[in-house]
Amino acid sequence: MQPARIAPRDRLIVALDLPSVASAEAMIDRLGDAVTFYKIGYQLGYAGGLILAKQLAGSGKKVFPDLKMHDIGNTVMRGVESVARLGATFLTVHAYPQTMKAAVEGRGGSSLKILAVTVLTSYDDDDLHAAGYRLGVSDLVEARARQAQALGVDGLVSSPEEAAALRKIVGHQMSLVTPGIRPAGAPTGDQKRVMTPGRAIAAGADYLVVGRPVMEAADPKASAEAIHAEIAQALA
Ligand code: C5P
Secondary structure, eight states, X not given: OOGGGSOGGGGEEEEOOOSSHHHHHHHHHXXXXXXXXXXXXXXXXXXXXXHHHHHHHHTTOEEEEOOOBOSOHHHHHHHHHHHHHHTOSEEEEEOOHHHHHHHHHHHTTSSOEEEEEOSOTTOOHHHHHHTTOSSOHHHHHHHHHHHHHHTTOOEEXXXXXXXXXXXXXXXXXXXXXXXXXXXXXXXXXXXXXXXXXXXXXXXTOSEEEEOHHHHTSSSHHHHHHHHHHHHHHHHO
16 A cells, blocks of 8 residues: 555544543544544443544544454454454554454455554563563564564555654565554653654654544544644654
8 A cells, every 4th residue: 555545634533532432533523624534442442432433434434443462373363354354444463473364354445454563552562572472572563563564464554753763674565553652742641652643754764653642632533633643744
């Protein structure tokens, strides 16, 4: 996918990190046409959010169930088939070769795109070694990015700081989706390594995932519009 072909407004993915479908629907109403793309993670997904995802897709929005799947191949493949039937646009899986292969099989020729999570950003080298890995974070991220590309995975989730390096490895064939975005002056919360929307786009990100800076803004719609403006400026 060539990044230049993605409309600037479709590059902002708002994370609906909310506890209930009712609170998510209220937020979606407030955001109106300012947001075209929503991410639904564990919190909302396990509270009825996947039914909401189907409704959103039916109403013309794009949806990204952030389910970070990982299981035996057959289970992953069948699960991905079900997510494809929701009408979702993106789905995350962990970047294990068997899992990625099964996910690509499960999405088949549907319009669903599979994103691989290379190494969770909360992991450092010590965490990987404690979990039994030989490689450190940067080597494992690179190895998994290459495996993802070879297996036909559609994109990668990474911190914005990894985006430029990953772009060099995978070229423009894969989408890069980056959380950890904070407009200048916004509280960082628990995110340690953040970038502004403009810098993340300049580093090579195709899509930006933004949660709290929109969810917790006094005026969420104005916050989303300001991010759109910054994305458009970075692309100009
Ligand atoms: O509120 P905030 O903008 O930090 O939300 C970022 C979203 O992206 C959350 O839904 C979080 O789970 C997700 N995410 C992340 N870092 C990753 C992967 C996903 O923050 N490495």
